[in-house]
Amino acid sequence: MSSFVTRPVSAQSSPSAPASTERPMRWAHVDINSYFATLLQQENPALRGKPVGVVKDVGRTCVIAASKEAKKLGIPTGCGLREARQKAPNLIVVPAAFDMYLSATRRLCQIFANLSPEVHVFSLDEAFINLTGCERLYPTGQVFGELVQQQIKAELGEWVTCNVGLSHTRLLAKMAGEMAPKGSIVEITEDNKIEWLARATFDQVCGVGFRLAAKLERIGVTHPWQINFVPDADLEKLVGPFWASELRKIGQGEETHFFTHPPSKPYMQSVGRSLTGYRLCDDERVIQRVMYNLIMEVMHKVRKLNLAGYRVSLGLRGGRSGDPQYWYQELRVGEPIRRAEVMFDLLYHRLYRSWRRTFPIIKISVRLSDLHPWETTQPVLWPEWHQRERVATALDKLTARYGLFTVRPGTLLTKHLIQPEVTGYLGDKNYQLDSRWQ
Numbered sequence: 539m540s541s542f543v544t545r546p547v548s549a550q551s552s553p554s555a556p557a558s559t560e561r562p563m564r565w566a567h568v569d570i571n572s573y574f575a576t577l578l579q580q581e582n583p584a585l586r587g588k589p590v591g592v593v594k595d596v597g598r599t600c601v602i603a604a605s606k607e608a609k610k611l612g613i614p615t616g617c618g619l620r621e622a623r624q625k626a627p628n629l630i631v632v633p634a635a636f637d638m639y640l641s642a643t644r645r646l647c648q649i650f651a652n653l654s655p656e657v658h659v660f661s662l663d664e665a666f667i668n669l670t671g672c673e674r675l676y677p678t679g680q681v682f683g684e685l686v687q688q689q690i691k692a693e694l695g696e697w698v699t700c701n702v703g704l705s706h707t708r709l710l711a712k713m714a715g716e717m718a719p720k721g722s723i724v725e726i727t728e729d730n731k732i733e734w735l736a737r738a739t740f741d742q743v744c745g746v747g748f749r750l751a752a753k754l755e756r757i758g759v760t761h762p763w764q765i766n767f768v769p770d771a772d773l774e775k776l777v778g779p780f781w782a783s784e785l786r787k788i789g790q791g792e793e794t795h796f797f798t799h800p801p802s803k804p805y806m807q808s809v810g811r812s813l814t815g816y817r818l819c820d821d822e823r824v825i826q827r828v829m830y831n832l833i834m835e836v837m838h839k840v841r842k843l844n845l846a847g848y849r850v851s852l853g854l855r856g857g858r859s860g861d862p863q864y865w866y867q868e869l870r871v872g873e874p875i876r877r878a879e880v881m882f883d884l885l886y887h888r889l890y891r892s893w894r895r896t897f898p899i900i901k902i903s904v905r906l907s908d909l910h911p912w913e914t915t916q917p918v919l920w921p922e923w924h925q926r927e928r929v930a931t932a933l934d935k936l937t938a939r940y941g942l943f944t945v946r947p948g949t950l951l952t953k954h955l956i957q958p959e960v961t962g963y964l965g966d967k968n969y970q971l972d973s974r975w976q
Contacts, residue, residue, distance in 0.1 A: 564669040569701045569712075570698060573642075589604075590631075591630070593619070594959070597816040600618060601616070601618070634959075643659075643663070669704075682704070687721075707791055734791075735791055736762075745794055757772065763789060765785050766789045773786075806909060812832070812902065818858075828956065831955060837881060838937065844912045847876070851903075853902075863896070867889045874912070
């Protein structure tokens with residue numbers, strides 16, 4: 539396969555095509571710098587200006603987020619704690635505060651909603667904001683960027699900074715934010731986009747993963763603008779027709795399928811929760827307690843979304859060092875599942891207890907799938923089932939007012955509770971956020 543040639547390969551537009559009368563798009567991409575660590579630094583001034591590594595919980599050994607100071611020392615997200623300490627012996631390790639992160643995201647969403655009628659939350663710490671038609675409010679990108687930065691500081695605190703990328707496509711707006719210095723405002727226009735596309739690396743381009751970038755590197759393509767110099771036949775042979783077309787768009791800074799056809803489902807297809815411990819566990823009481831704890835969180839999401847499921851699954855991982863062991867089982871039932879005690883009975887008593895465990899456990903995963911809207915499920919005729927459902931509905935009201943685990947079984951009364959986590963990419967937006975921000 540040949541490497542890229544010396545002149546752009548592009549389709550010629552028809553000379554007779556009428557000029558577009560549509561208003562040009564204006565997009566802003568707002569990304570909070572080092573979100574998890576920065577919010578902890580805002581909360582605790584003693585952490586400010588120091589390298590901070592965030593772990594999921596006390597005893598965990600993976601840095602899930604690093605402060606700006608830690609990143610400057612070469613500590614990336616996903617770095618092991620031992621490696622991180624070698625790079626920064628004075629690293630301060632702090633457990634994550636997921637409730638605080640989600641609360642801050644909801645406050646951010648309210649800021650964005652007050653600035654534009656169209657907001658798309660992309661992840662826990664970033665969003666796309668449509669500024670099309672808002673020219674009288676924000677005559678320039680700089681005006682908008684300064685305003686949103688001021689409002690974020692006023693709402694979340696003076697230590698919280700963000701990048702604001704602006705352009706006529708979301709792809710370029712996000713790329714601007716990725717490439718810009720921390721806390722800056724950058725706009726990519728039609729006049730300067732070639733310069734940015736020629737400097738960007740594929741880890742700064744939304745939608746291009748590591749494997750795709752590695753394939754392009756094999757033919758000498760390491761920057762988006764170079765895609766324009768690859769013949770169609772070579773590009774299709776390398777990545778197939780779909781990605782060849784998508785890469786052509788990326789090479790011009792245009793909206794890709796990732797943005798124009800986002801996945802849209804009327805409701806979640808499954809809800810799961812897993813926990814990885816920091817040591818192997820052989821205690822059946824602990825395994826039982828953790829399983830029920832995770833199931834309660836799953837069922838809280840299912841009930842809040844007004845869904846019911848028919849398939850449960852349980853996965854366990856463990857074994858001794860150098861000898862990993864796995865076990866997985868699933869079960870489908872005929873009646874809708876939407877209460878924690880029902881799911882626990884199926885997973886623990888019918889699946890887990892029917893298997894004689896042969897290895898200690900370090901990870902437990904539970905999942906309820908084959909979900910459907912509750913109002914469309916087959917009605918249950920048993921009076922006892924409806925009595926229990928009324929009790930569960932009453933408990934839902936207490937949970938909505940006072941929080942998850944306010945009412946819980948005796949198994950969880952005196953033990954350490956596993957609190958819900960939120961992931962950076964907010965895969966459960968339907969559950970966590972207002973529908974207008976999705």
